[in-house]
Amino acid sequence: MTDKMLPTSPTKGGSPDPWHGLRSLTRARIGLGRSGNAQRSTDVLAFQAAHAQARDAVHAPLDIDTMQAQLKDEPYLIVHSRAPDRPTYLRRPDLGRRLDAESLAGLKKGNWDAVFVAADGLSSVATTEGAVALYHAMKERLKDWSIAPLVIAKEGRVAIGDEIAAAMGASMVVMMIGERPGLSVANSMGAYLTYAPRVGCPDSARNCLSNIHPHGLNTAVAADKLAWLMREARQRKLTGVDLKDDAPGSTLLEQAPPALDKDTRA
Amino acid sequence: MSFHHTLGGERYGFDDLKGLLAAASSQRSGDELAGLAATSDGQRMAARYALAELPLSTLLSTDLVPYEEDEVTRLIVDTHDKAAFAPIAHLTVGGFRDWLLSHEADTATLAAVAPGITPEMAAAVSKIMRNQDLMSVARKIRVITRFRNTIGLEGRLASRLQPNHPTDDLKGIAASTLDGLLYGMGDAVIGINPATDSVANGLALLDMLDHARQHYDIPTQTCVLTHVTNTIEIINRGGAVDLVFQSIAGTQKANEGFGVNLAILKEAHDAAQGLKRGTVGDNLMYFETGQGAALSADAHHGIDQQTVEARAYAVARAYRPLLVNTVVGFIGPEYLYDGKQIIRAGLEDHFCAKLMGVPMGCDACYTNHAEADQDDMDNLMVLLGTAGISFLIGVPGADDIMLNYQSLSFHDILTLRTLLNLKPAPEFTAWLEKMGLYDSGNDRMLPLSPSQTLLGQMIA
Numbered sequence: 173m174t175d176k177m178l179p180t181s182p183t184k185g186g187s188p189d190p191w192h193g194l195r196s197l198t199r200a201r202i203g204l205g206r207s208g209n210a211q212r213s214t215d216v217l218a219f220q221a222a223h224a225q226a227r228d229a230v231h232a233p234l235d236i237d238t239m240q241a242q243l244k245d246e247p248y249l250i251v252h253s254r255a256p257d258r259p260t261y262l263r264r265p266d267l268g269r270r271l272d273a274e275s276l277a278g279l280k281k282g283n284w285d286a287v288f289v290a291a292d293g294l295s296s297v298a299t300t301e302g303a304v305a306l307y308h309a310m311k312e313r314l315k316d317w318s319i320a321p322l323v324i325a326k327e328g329r330v331a332i333g334d335e336i337a338a339a340m341g342a343s344m345v346v347m348m349i350g351e352r353p354g355l356s357v358a359n360s361m362g363a364y365l366t367y368a369p370r371v372g373c374p375d376s377a378r379n380c381l382s383n384i385h386p387h388g389l390n391t392a393v394a395a396d397k398l399a400w401l402m403r404e405a406r407q408r409k410l411t412g413v414d415l416k417d418d419a420p421g422s423t424l425l426e427q428a429p430p431a432l433d434k435d436t437r438a
Numbered sequence: 439m440s441f442h443h444t445l446g447g448e449r450y451g452f453d454d455l456k457g458l459l460a461a462a463s464s465q466r467s468g469d470e471l472a473g474l475a476a477t478s479d480g481q482r483m484a485a486r487y488a489l490a491e492l493p494l495s496t497l498l499s500t501d502l503v504p505y506e507e508d509e510v511t512r513l514i515v516d517t518h519d520k521a522a523f524a525p526i527a528h529l530t531v532g533g534f535r536d537w538l539l540s541h542e543a544d545t546a547t548l549a550a551v552a553p554g555i556t557p558e559m560a561a562a563v564s565k566i567m568r569n570q571d572l573m574s575v576a577r578k579i580r581v582i583t584r585f586r587n588t589i590g591l592e593g594r595l596a597s598r599l600q601p602n603h604p605t606d607d608l609k610g611i612a613a614s615t616l617d618g619l620l621y622g623m624g625d626a627v628i629g630i631n632p633a634t635d636s637v638a639n640g641l642a643l644l645d646m647l648d649h650a651r652q653h654y655d656i657p658t659q660t661c662v663l664t665h666v667t668n669t670i671e672i673i674n675r676g677g678a679v680d681l682v683f684q685s686i687a688g689t690q691k692a693n694e695g696f697g698v699n700l701a702i703l704k705e706a707h708d709a710a711q712g713l714k715r716g717t718v719g720d721n722l723m724y725f726e727t728g729q730g731a732a733l734s735a736d737a738h739h740g741i742d743q744q745t746v747e748a749r750a751y752a753v754a755r756a757y758r759p760l761l762v763n764t765v766v767g768f769i770g771p772e773y774l775y776d777g778k779q780i781i782r783a784g785l786e787d788h789f790c791a792k793l794m795g796v797p798m799g800c801d802a803c804y805t806n807h808a809e810a811d812q813d814d815m816d817n818l819m820v821l822l823g824t825a826g827i828s829f830l831i832g833v834p835g836a837d838d839i840m841l842n843y844q845s846l847s848f849h850d851i852l853t854l855r856t857l858l859n860l861k862p863a864p865e866f867t868a869w870l871e872k873m874g875l876y877d878s879g880n881d882r883m884l885p886l887s888p889s890q891t892l893l894g895q896m897i898a
Binding site: 190191194195197198199200201202203204205206209210211215219220222223226227229230262263264265266294351352353354355356357358360383388 | 609
């Protein structure tokens with residue numbers, strides 16, 4: 173076999189890349205080639221660059237100015253969790269699930285069918301890029317609903333939406349939140365729907381659309397699915413496991429899974 | 439029972455055994471999140487002194503979760519082997535550490551005492567061991583398991599080939615599987631985490647993997663890491679189930695959070711045994727564990743995360759598993775904050791499991807919100823390889839595009855094999871040679887492209 177010990181680098185002068193066809197089947201880093209046992213310099217640097225972008229997505233603050241520009245003249249509110257900064261947020265998920273006292277005091281009780289919350293979660297980039305567009309798409313689809321002004325939550329986890337909705341008197345909450353970034357996708361957003369939200373709501377009472385980004389579930393498709401779920405939730409007065417079973421395209425509808433099953437929960 | 443120790447003129451008290459064990463743990467964010475961690479380095483050292491003086495028999499007679507409330511406690515107590523424990527029954531935790539490190543405690547001796555060692559003993563002694571101690575003792579222990587090949591032999595390092603795909607696309611998974619096989623990966627298992635956790639999807643994925651395995655006569659096992667109840671249903675429908683997978687934890691309540699109990703695990707184990715698919719052995723369970731799982735399910739009963747993790751190994755060993763691995767950095771920085779904490783936890787988990795006779799591997803990994811990077815994984819894999827780990831997980835380019843985290847690349851595992859002179863499982867090595875993928879003269883994988891091998895036809 174020694175005569176077949178040929179290098180397989182895609183950069184090899186002139187010859188075709190033997191992995192070209194296979195690479196179209198997956199975004200996984202296949203067919204990288206090697207130098208000795210090691211990855212080549214270009215692949216090592218590409219990996220480190222992707223990791224740098226993912227870390228920046230985690231640590232960058234939510235870009236309120238950009239979101240404000242997207243909202244134009246629409247009213248919105250900004251609230252903050254009990255986690256004062258990013259390092260605390262990452263270590264103390266419990267603090268990210270609750271509103272700080274000032275934010276809670278500033279929320280006025282109303283009578284809304286639904287409230288949409290945009291939280292940074294683990295990728296502020298995803299929320300900055302995707303949350304307002306989804307909010308607009310939902311208002312378009314739910315014209316007969318009374319929908320509260322958008323709430324932007326800083327240093328927030330999924331469950332902070334429960335406290336916001338309860339304080340504002342909303343029947344259900346949609347939490348749009350940045351998902352944990354990967355190397356391939358650093359701007360993926362999740363949308364969690366919870367009916368009759370309250371502090372202490374179990375994750376099993378939510379429905380989740382994940383992987384919302386331009387190369388995954390696009391805004392229009394996500395909005396259609398979410399609108400279906402919200403109408404069902406209003407009619408059946410519930411969200412969670414029981415709603416999941418009947419949903420069309422249910423492969424994209426997930427329960428928040430238990431923590432060790434390699435989940436990607438924000 | 440309360441404990442105390444005076445250090446530097448200050449008297450430190452600990453209300454109970456749980457509190458003592460937690461305070462003696464090296465620093466980690468999960469114990470801080472739970473409010474269990476030592477509040478100062480002085481308190482931590484006082485706890486270690488007090489723990490070192492504790493007789494092992496005290497650990498045996500003190501249930502961290504009441505016997506009546508918890509089936510994992512009942513399992514630990516009811517299956518404790520008193521005869522195996524007898525040679526170490528007189529020791530304190532400190533004395534146990536010294537004995538484990540002694541030359542007298544050789545491979546055969548350690549295998550003989552394993553059934554007498556409870557999770558609490560393993561966790562307690564690990565807390566007064568440095569990283570090199572955890573490695574030295576684990577290195578002496580051999581836990582050998584078999585299904586279609588032999589895992590855990592001296593001088594061998596197996597690997598799980600993890601070809602995940604975000605939509606479970608069969609061709610995408612096949613392409614990643616082919617890539618891994620060309621690097622000599624997959625002797626521990628070719629195992630997919632499905633994006634969609636359903637019976638129908640599991641059947642389709644298993645059918646594809648089993649077809650490829652049979653076609654190329656690969657001496658390994660395949661697995662779709664779906665919930666155990668799905669696997670039972672897949673068996674009922676005639677699916678090609680080699681291994682039964684399940685995530686497990688160290689308390690009954692935490693396992694309930696995963697939707698399992700000991701009876702369901704037994705039912706699945708018995709069902710898979712009935713298929714008789716193993717050729718060289720019948721170890722067929724595959725478990726994943728990880729520090730922080732019990733706390734995240736609010737089911738830790740005030741026990742520190744390393745001790746409650748060790749209790750999961752008592753669950754694992756009851757089913758004679760082929761493979762167990764800790765998913766050590768996966769759970770996130772609220773449990774293991776940075777590379778230092780992840781590395782320490784990986785060595786602890788490997789040591790405790792091996793000491794209890796469990797065939798331990800590791801997914802050396804981290805998420806993008808942890809303070810860790812690939813250099814930390816390099817360090818961890820070399821430390822675990824030196825400690826004699828059974829297997830490591832490999833992902834194309836170390837980037838799992840479905841689960842969005844980083845593990846080891848196939849390259850990394852090849853590097854480790856060369857650094858430490860380790861080979862794949864013997865049956866698998868023979869197959870690699872037969873397929874013309876392995877240069878046995880130089881002990882290295884040949885750098886072949888798909889079209890240069892028969893495996894290239896795997897993707898039609």
